[in-house]
Amino acid sequence: MTTTTGTARTRYRTIDLVVVAGIGAAFGVAFLGYGALYSLIGPLTAAFKPAEGLLAGIWFLPAVIAGLVVRKPGAAIGAELIAATLEMMLGGQWGWGTVVSGLLQGGGVELAFALTAYRRSTVPVAVLGGVLAASLEWVWERFAYYPEMSWGFAIIMLGFFLVSGALLCGALGWAATRALAATGALDPFPAGRELAGADRA
Amino acid sequence: MSTATAAAVLGVEDLGWRPASRREPTLSGVTLHVPAGQRVLLAGASGAGKSTLLRALAGLLDPEAGEITGALSTPDRPGERGLLLQQSVHALVAATVARDAAFGPENAARSRAQIADTVRGALSAAAVDVDGEASPFDLSGGQQQRVALAGSLALAPDALLLDEPLSMLDPSAADAVHAAILEAAEGRTLVVADHRTARWLPHVDRVILLGPGGRILADGPPGTVALPAAELPPPPRPAPGAEVAALEAVAIRRRGGREILHRDLDLALRAGELAALTGPSGSGKTTLLRVLLGLEAPAAGRIRRPERERTAFVPQEPEHSFVARTVREEVTASPWAQDEAAAEELLERAGLTHLAAANPFTLSGGEQRRLAIVAALAQRPRLLVLDEPTVGLDDARLADVVALLDRAREDGCAIIAATHDERLASRADRTLALPARPAPDRPVSREITPVPHPRRTAARACNPLTLCAVGLLAAIGSFGVSTWQIGVLGLLPVLLLAPLAVPGWRSAVLRLAPVLLSAATLAWTTALLSPLAPLSASAWLLGAKEASRITLFVAPGVLALASVDVTALGDALRTRLRLPGRPLAAGVAALVRIGHLRGQWERILAARTLRGLGSARSPRVLASATLALLVDTLRGAEQQALAMDARGFAEADARTVALPSPLGRADVIGALVGIALLLWPWALRLMIG
Incomplete structure (x- = not known):
């Protein structure tokens, strides 16, 4: 274990900044291609809109991956904000709502990392991040998009959000980060080297 | 040597460098001093540590990413040592050419008037011959490399450190960049790392040949250092086989536009033949490959090619096609390449058997190229289509690739390669040369302007x-x-x-x-x-x-x-709301390269669909494409961060912006x-x- 001083742990190297922004932008581009995923569950959502919550966790991936890789305050929220800004700039359907969502989703994931003082990159932390992001996003959607939905349906939607946040953001995000580490692309980052360690040895 | 050492501006003493991800150091015990004003060529095979040594000389080794031993001189001011990279696109940070050149002076917190002056001078000194308002991402590699040179010159560097600055360029672009570099290097220290030495030898004072671990094998004036040269075997001369693919009076359009690039293109390719598709960058080679592969329709004419299963494609970036966890699985990943025994034989032929269990992404550049080719050959293609298969390879690695291609030709595979590498093009049975598009010859503007938009509101x-x-x-x-x-x-x-x-x-x-x-x-x-x-x-x-x-x-x-506009928004957030300069600039730099990133995404998806791995709507393809895009982004980020730090970004907390952000009626x-x-x-x- 290498020792690092407090400032080294929070000071952003240029590569940290570029990687946070790059992860956000890359997902912004990939998201444009993900619309196809919604057609997979199309029949379900046409009859029961809240089922879209099943895919909600995918949108928080930039935050959890950036947080797992860079492990510095602001990485998760920064990446999510870039992805949301990109979506908004390219004419996404929710306009400024997208940026509010980005801040809340990134903020939820950020909160999970902050609770460990940015020291841990484990599955439980990633899952907690996904769950917190899902909760905040649900509050926002309930307020801004679905205020007239009955409470019963809203609670079902919350359930979908939480499951999706835990699995598609938390577990999948952690697995994706590990797959990235195995490619060597995360070698400039301590987190990447730790995650790759098991695979390399 | 002792007097020279005293005047040295660049130097490392008993330097060792071990990346934190490796057990063995990539440099060990390297001592090198470069006196002010000297011109040095660093030669040596890929993997000898040329790039790492250049980083060390630039003072840009990152102590958080590895272990440094020994001593190295560090720059006294940001931008003192300019750095040019192999892939110029990684150096780009702005939406216009002039704003890109302004990046260094902005980091140094210069005033707007100073920045405008400096940018004019730097663009002219680097012989940038496009308007300042042009998008650098739309330029050819040669023009991008000159924009990157201007970005370095804007900080009046004492030394220029160049990492294979010509290796991705077509010959005429390489000539132009070479000339621009030599002119800009007048009165400065110059260190060039390049495995292709001929072009530099007449212009340097000193040649250093590096061996494994950065060990200096030879060091002296040009002519006294024996440089390794590889001889290629003569190309196979296949007996004329049956026709495999043909273009008949084909016309192609510029992508996303209506303008016809070329008409009446004809080519007939027989089994066992190699066709070279040549032409400077921007001439439409990639578009023609897409048309040949059926990814887009020709504007006119007819195309014949084998069925999809027997038409294989290798993209310029091998990583864009990788989908498997191990080298062995990569070879049989395509549903059209299921013969395990044949796969083993191909791995053996490519000298990759000892890496069969490794992750494809962890291979070296030359190994990745060979893996992508054998994965394509595992489809037993009748037609193999390659995009720049030898770009950036040194002679030894080129010989390995050529041997694989020659063997495939002997087995009756017809090959077409888009290439500007004469070493490969000279082996072709047929050549289809796309002429250069004439460049408009007119005076260019070097002023910093807002990002132009075609339609006003x-x-x-x-x-x-x-x-x-x-x-x-x-x-x-x-x-x-x-x-x-x-x-x-x-x-x-x-x-x-x-x-x-x-x-x-x-x-x-x-x-x-x-x-x-x-x-x-x-x-x-x-x-x-x-x-x-x-x-x-x-x-x-x-x-x-x-x-x-x-x-x-x-x-x-x-x-x-x-x-x-993203750039204008960044300027407004910096000048009007005083948000922190570095995160803001990194965010803007990421958002202005969206066009480039979307291009990469499309190439990654196309490489998958052409291997028969599924449509661009399948969750599996989307997942593996996302991973490949992230790898591409992360690798690019490492290079981009290096280029930004060479332009003084690391300490740029007080950075200014080149344009005002006016508020008016x-x-x-x-x-x-x-x-x-x-x-x-x-x-x-x-x-x-």
Whole structure:
């Protein structure tokens, strides 16, 4: 274990900044291609809109991956904000709502990392991040998009959000980060080297 | 040597470097001093540590990413040592050529007047021959490399350190960049790392040959250092086989445009033949490959090619095609390449058997190239299509690739390669040379200007912050909608004001279509899932209220944002709101390369569909494409961070921006519009609610 001083742990190297922004932008581009995923569950959502919550966790991936890789305050929220800004700039359907969502989703994931003082990159932390992001996003959607939905349906939607946040953001995000580490692309980052360690040895 | 050492500007003493991810050091015990004004060529095979040594000489080894031993001289000021990279696209940080050149002076917190002066001088010194307002991402590799050179020169470097600056360029572009570099290096220290030495030898004072671990094998004036040369075997001369593929009077268009690039292209390719598709970058080679592969239709003419299963493709970046966890699985990943024994034989032939269990992404550049080729050959293709298969390879690695291709030809595979590498093109049986597009010969402007936009709107007169405020205020106002009548009336001013923000109705409809679709979905959802009786008349009216409310929430922002430019927004956030300069600049740099990133995404998806791995809608393909895009982004980020730090970004907390972010009369009007949109629904509520 290498020792690092407090400032080294929070000071952003240029590569940290570029990687946070790059992860956000890359997902912004990939998201444009993900619309196809919604057609997979199309029949379900046409009859029961809240089922879209099943895919909600995918949108928080930039935050959890950036947080797992860079492990510095602001990485998760920064990446999510870039992805949301990109979506908004390219004419996404929710306009400024997208940026509010980005801040809340990134903020939820950020909160999970902050609770460990940015020291841990484990599955439980990633899952907690996904769950917190899902909760905040649900509050926002309930307020801004679905205020007239009955409470019963809203609670079902919350359930979908939480499951999706835990699995598609938390577990999948952690697995994706590990797959990235195995490619060597995360070698400039301590987190990447730790995650790759098991695979390399 | 002792007097030279005393005057050295660049030097390392007993230097060792071990990346934190490796057990063995990549450099060990390297001592090298370069006196001021000397011109040095660093030669040696790929993997000898040339790039790492250049980083060390530039003072840019990152102590958080590895272990440094020994001593190295560090720069006294940011930008003292300019650095040029192999892939110029990684060095680009801005939406226009002039803003890119301004990046270094901005980091050094110069004033706007100083920045404008410096940029003019740097663009001219680097022989950049495009307008300052051009997008650097649309330029050819040769022009990009000169833009990168201008970016270095803008900080008046004492030394220029160049990492294979010509290896990705076509011969004429390489000549132009070479000339620009030599002229710019006048009076400065120059260190060039390049495995292709001939071009540099007449212009350097000293040649250093590096061996494994950065060990200096030879060091002396040119002519005294024996440089390794590889001889290629003569190309196979196949007996003429049956025709495999043909182009007949084909015409191609520029991508996404209507302009015809070339007409009447003809080519007939027989089994066992190699065809070279040559031409400078931007001449349409890649477009023609896409047409040949059936990824897009020709503008005219006929194409014959084998069935999909027997047409294999290798992209320029091998990593864009990788999908498996191990080298062995990669070879049989395609459903059209299931013969395990043949795969083993191919791995053996490519000298990759000892790496069969490794992750494909962890291989060296030359190994990755060979793996991508054998994965394509595992399809037993009748036609193999390659995009720049030898670019950047040194002679030994080139010989390995050529041997694989020769063997495939002997087995009857026809090969077509887009290439500007004479070493490969000279082996071809046929050549299709696409002529260069004539460059407009006219004086260029070197002024820093806002990012040009083809279509003007009235809203562009406003500061981006004002436009953001209009959208946000209107979104807050939308919460005043309590009935469908208020919602519909609330939308009236938005409709009336829309022409100010978009260049025409067509564009307004295009931008609003996704919004309206979402609003319709929301109406349906509300009618179905509200506490009222599902799909009753009152539930539908509630749905109508929700649809109009959400449209009012979203539409003004979407319309206003159509006139917001990312660069101008970054400038406004920096000058007007004083947000931290470095994160802001990194964010803008990421957002301006979206076009490039979308291109990479398309190439990654195409490489998968051409291997028969599924459509671009399959979750598996999307997942592996996302991983490949992230790897591409992360690798690019490492290079980009290096290029930015060489331009003084690491300490640029006080950075300035090259252009003002004016607030004027249009912003007063904009603010009033925003306030009106905020209050209007609430006013309606008082009147008719």
